[in-house]
Amino acid sequence: MRKQIAAANWKMNLTVDKAEVLLDNILSADISLSSDQLAVFAVPSPYLQLAQQKLNNKENFYIAAQNCYSKKSGAYTGEVSVEMLQSLNIQYVVIGHSERREYFQESNAFLAEKLNIALEYNITPIFCCGEPLSIRDAQTQNEFVSTQLEESLFHFSADDVQKIAIAYEPIWAIGTGKTATSEQAQEMHAHLRKVLADKYGKDVADNISILYGGSVKASNAKEIFSQPDVDGGLVGGASLLADEFIAIIKSLK
Ligand code: PEP
Numbered sequence: 001m002r003k004q005i006a007a008a009n010w011k012m013n014l015t016v017d018k019a020e021v022l023l024d025n026i027l028s029a030d031i032s033l034s035s036d037q038l039a040v041f042a043v044p045s046p047y048l049q050l051a052q053q054k055l056n057n058k059e060n061f062y063i064a065a066q067n068c069y070s071k072k073s074g075a076y077t078g079e080v081s082v083e084m085l086q087s088l089n090i091q092y093v094v095i096g097h098s099e100r101r102e103y104f105q106e107s108n109a110f111l112a113e114k115l116n117i118a119l120e121y122n123i124t125p126i127f128c129c130g131e132p133l134s135i136r137d138a139q140t141q142n143e144f145v146s147t148q149l150e151e152s153l154f155h156f157s158a159d160d161v162q163k164i165a166i167a168y169e170p171i172w173a174i175g176t177g178k179t180a181t182s183e184q185a186q187e188m189h190a191h192l193r194k195v196l197a198d199k200y201g202k203d204v205a206d207n208i209s210i211l212y213g214g215s216v217k218a219s220n221a222k223e224i225f226s227q228p229d230v231d232g233g234l235v236g237g238a239s240l241l242a243d244e245f246i247a248i249i250k251s252l253k
Pocket of ligand 1 (some may be wrong): 009011158175177178213214215234236238
């Protein structure tokens with residue numbers, strides 16, 4: 001059965017003291033998760049170890065890196081390797097966030113390399129896809145997102161592709177306060193699951209978690225997460241507020 005995931009993406013926010021308070025507040029809240037529900041915190045790299053220690057193996061709570069490089073180690077100043085993440089016991093990594101694609105020119109082919117090395121090191125990727133507004137306006141979002149999947153994921157075997165979680169994040173809804181309607185989210189998630197089913201079969205597609213991202217907050221999480229093909233969310237802004245993110249975790253189905 002696929003997991004329901006509430007993933008926080010802190011992006012490049014919070015100083016260490018504020019990060020600690022935020023994690024403490026969330027971890028001390030009364031949240032009970034079933035075995036198929038997870039809360040994941042994608043924290044800035046300098047806080048990975050501290051955040052991992054704070055979690056203290058709390059069941060169903062995980063720390064994620066926000067990025068990784070495609071090489072194992074070497075002369076790549078400023079980059080973070082999956083080998084380093086593994087050595088810190090980090091089990092998740094966000095790959096292909098639209099901000100990485102846009103500001104750091106990360107292509108589908110390059111993201112495929114990052115996915116390869118993440119799986120080689122047994123780190124679960126949260127692979128982001130999603131269309132810009134111009135593509136949505138032209139109503140070609142299904143083709144656009146299918147290509148992202150084909151070019152980054154479709155070289156994997158059925159066994160391996162099930163180790164990846166996907167986050168559908170329409171770029172026009174990220175950080176804009178403009179959320180996709182729950183119908184728009186469901187429509188795209190059903191499309192993505194069909195693309196996966198056509199390639200790998202229905203059983204495989206049904207096993208893959210597909211999160212929605214784009215201005216998710218406490219007030220809309222329950223409705224969006226209740227859609228049959230939406231398996232939780234990747235949350236930016238609202239994940240920086242303890243009460244908001246606690247409510248979002250509690251909205252998982
Ligand atoms: C994100 O960072 O992936 C995101 C969806 O941001 P926000 O929730 O702020 O739109």
